Amino acid sequence: MAYYIGVDVGGTNIACGIVDDEMKIIARSKVKTNPRGRDGDPPDYAEILDEIKHAVRLVCDEAEIDPSAAHSIGIGCPGTCGNGVVEYANNLKFKNSPLMADMESEFKIPVYLENDANAAAFGEFVAGAAKGSRNAIVITLGTGVGAGIIIDGKIYRGSNCAAGELGHMVIVMDGLPCTCGGHGCFEAYCSANGLIHMTTQASELNPESIMTKMIREDGKVSARTAYKALKQGDPVGKAVTDQYVKYLACGIANAINIFQPDILCIGGGVCNEGDTLLLPLKAAVAERIYTKNSAKNTDIVICNLGNDAGIIGASMLFKS
Amino acid sequence: MAYYIGVDVGGTNIACGIVDDEMKIIARSKVKTNPRGRDGDPPDYAEILDEIKHAVRLVCDEAEIDPSAAHSIGIGCPGTCGNGVVEYANNLKFKNSPLMADMESEFKIPVYLENDANAAAFGEFVAGAAKGSRNAIVITLGTGVGAGIIIDGKIYRGSNCAAGELGHMVIVMDGLPCTCGGHGCFEAYCSANGLIHMTTQASELNPESIMTKMIREDGKVSARTAYKALKQGDPVGKAVTDQYVKYLACGIANAINIFQPDILCIGGGVCNEGDTLLLPLKAAVAERIYTKNSAKNTDIVICNLGNDAGIIGASMLFKS
Numbered sequence: 258m259a260y261y262i263g264v265d266v267g268g269t270n271i272a273c274g275i276v277d278d279e280m281k282i283i284a285r286s287k288v289k290t291n292p293r294g295r296d297g298d299p300p301d302y303a304e305i306l307d308e309i310k311h312a313v314r315l316v317c318d319e320a321e322i323d324p325s326a327a328h329s330i331g332i333g334c335p336g337t338c339g340n341g342v343v344e345y346a347n348n349l350k351f352k353n354s355p356l357m358a359d360m361e362s363e364f365k366i367p368v369y370l371e372n373d374a375n376a377a378a379f380g381e382f383v384a385g386a387a388k389g390s391r392n393a394i395v396i397t398l399g400t401g402v403g404a405g406i407i408i409d410g411k412i413y414r415g416s417n418c419a420a421g422e423l424g425h426m427v428i429v430m431d432g433l434p435c436t437c438g439g440h441g442c443f444e445a446y447c448s449a450n451g452l453i454h455m456t457t458q459a460s461e462l463n464p465e466s467i468m469t470k471m472i473r474e475d476g477k478v479s480a481r482t483a484y485k486a487l488k489q490g491d492p493v494g495k496a497v498t499d500q501y502v503k504y505l506a507c508g509i510a511n512a513i514n515i516f517q518p519d520i521l522c523i524g525g526g527v528c529n530e531g532d533t534l535l536l537p538l539k540a541a542v543a544e545r546i547y548t549k550n551s552a553k554n555t556d557i558v559i560c561n562l563g564n565d566a567g568i569i570g571a572s573m574l575f576k577s
Numbered sequence: 578m579a580y581y582i583g584v585d586v587g588g589t590n591i592a593c594g595i596v597d598d599e600m601k602i603i604a605r606s607k608v609k610t611n612p613r614g615r616d617g618d619p620p621d622y623a624e625i626l627d628e629i630k631h632a633v634r635l636v637c638d639e640a641e642i643d644p645s646a647a648h649s650i651g652i653g654c655p656g657t658c659g660n661g662v663v664e665y666a667n668n669l670k671f672k673n674s675p676l677m678a679d680m681e682s683e684f685k686i687p688v689y690l691e692n693d694a695n696a697a698a699f700g701e702f703v704a705g706a707a708k709g710s711r712n713a714i715v716i717t718l719g720t721g722v723g724a725g726i727i728i729d730g731k732i733y734r735g736s737n738c739a740a741g742e743l744g745h746m747v748i749v750m751d752g753l754p755c756t757c758g759g760h761g762c763f764e765a766y767c768s769a770n771g772l773i774h775m776t777t778q779a780s781e782l783n784p785e786s787i788m789t790k791m792i793r794e795d796g797k798v799s800a801r802t803a804y805k806a807l808k809q810g811d812p813v814g815k816a817v818t819d820q821y822v823k824y825l826a827c828g829i830a831n832a833i834n835i836f837q838p839d840i841l842c843i844g845g846g847v848c849n850e851g852d853t854l855l856l857p858l859k860a861a862v863a864e865r866i867y868t869k870n871s872a873k874n875t876d877i878v879i880c881n882l883g884n885d886a887g888i889i890g891a892s893m894l895f896k897s
Contacts, residue, residue, distance in 0.1 A: 423835060425834050426835060428748065429749060516735055518735065555736070
């Protein structure tokens with residue numbers, strides 16, 4: 258039995274796991290990315306490197322193996338990761354940080370480094386919803402819209418390891434402002450924040466709706482609010498979710514028209530709505546794709562590894 | 578010296594060439610796709626197949642070689658081409674037409690079949706503006722917007738050989754109607770027809786402009802009209818070309834954010850404007866890409882093989 262160590266570096270936590278040959282996580286550890294918890298002062302590379310090392314040692318202790326007995330360590334990290342270096346990661350203050358070399362000199366086994374969205378997509382590809390496909394796209398509808406592209410079984414990185422920014426594909430030129438500084442990006446409409454924005458707007462226009470009452474009771478708007486209102490028969494909730502699905506279908510149809518993958522997987526919190534989201538989405542995408550009449554079209558499914566995709570995908574990066 | 582036969586099947590003509598090891602076309606032939614010229618009744622597969630065979634024999638006569646002495650025949654054909662079969666080509670009445678097998682049984686040498694936009698992109702990749710790159714995108718701004726994607730030196734076809742429809746990527750949700758039946762596609766704005774539409778609209782709103790006078794004199798609007806007006810100092814011509822470049826930059830920045838290729842080549846009639854088009858386009862794309870601050874960004878250049886890209890790319894399909 259071989260052991261593969263996977264590390265998922267996030268803005269809040271560093272999650273680590275030991276994965277076996279059957280792609281199961283057999284031990285886990287979790288540490289804070291910023292253990293000192295200093296507000297407004299993100300930790301520097303040296304501090305995070307120490308925490309990553311600490312997480313790896315913890316998980317090996319948990320599994321009662323020596324790190325040197327593992328096959329390799331794979332790390333999924335925010336930002337542009339190429340040639341073992343984190344070129345740039347905005348929320349982590351990394352700049353040309355040699356994470357692969359530093360981890361290899363510590364643990365003396367091969368270390369692989371990849372962008373976190375790509376690593377999670379690779380997890381769904383090797384062990385999750387996209388297993389068995391050859392070309393796959395994984396889109397995560399979270400705070401932002403992340404994406405990973407698998408072509409011919411490998412992560413597609415482009416020429417500067419920054420490819421796959423489907424979230425910053427413009428679907429409404431001159432549309433809503435996006436966190437990237439642009440306007441009209443897929444992310445501006447289809448992230449959880451995009452859905453919250455649509456919900457807030459509709460609530461303001463419909464102060465007597467069930468949805469607005471719900472917001473008053475909850476004291477906040479979340480990405481679940483419109484779906485909760487929909488389930489209570491609120492036409493305003495339905496209008497918001499219809500609008501959300503329309504934008505989502507637009508971006509997903511673009512991805513299909515460009516890539517024609519075997520499978521396109523969507524993940525992230527919004528996907529907890531299951532078929533309530535998926536069925537209208539599939540119908541709307543089918544209307545929009547250029548290959549409507551083709552014998553073979555892309556399957557659209559919901560990711561099934563949840564947060565484990567990041568750890569499993571990272572652990573298998575040696576194959577990527 | 579080896580000889581490679583390339584065939585570019587178009588709606589009007591079938592252009593054929595013999596290409597040498599230096600990627601030069603050493604002999605050419607051209608026949609009508611529909612020699613009987615029946616209006617409103619497109620020729621069927623058997624008729625076009627005969628014309629393709631005829632074009633190959635003509636070019637071999639011209640070069641004084643026997644077809645069986647050639648290395649291979651490559652064919653670029655409109656429509657979805659997979660496994661040697663034209664699955665579907667709207668304007669040619671093809672449906673699951675076994676073009677590869679029929680040509681191989683005629684000429685007894687290997688035959689390769691590919692979508693025409695992909696073949697032309699491959700031509701630019703092997704011998705034109707994208708030569709020496711690894712990942713390249715070629716976008717043709719013609720009657721429509723065609724595209725070919727080269728990943729790791731190979732044509733990217735997706736899982737159903739229909740990938741690469743960048744022209745039908747929506748950039749303005751619910752925008753202008755497109756020939757595909759959708760709305761807001763890149764093609765609806767950035768094809769020659771898109772530019773003609775913008776020019777016509779601006780002319781109607783500005784009946785006293787230099788551009789409108791030019792249209793009255795020419796008796797028609799073309800994709801060159803706005804650029805001609807721009808060169809005469811017409812602010813209306815400038816506004817139209819600025820608007821066109823804005824949409825074009827939006828679609829091209831999307832392609833770069835998704836693929837991060839080494840190079841992105843644009844071709845087609847509009848590109849005859851040269852730097853008048855290219856320089857403002859590059860500036861506008863630079864503003865829009867997600868990797869503004871990256872050390873390495875995609876080069877944007879104009880294709881340099883013109884119509885020969887189709888023949889040269891087809892002739893080299895055995896490498897694709």
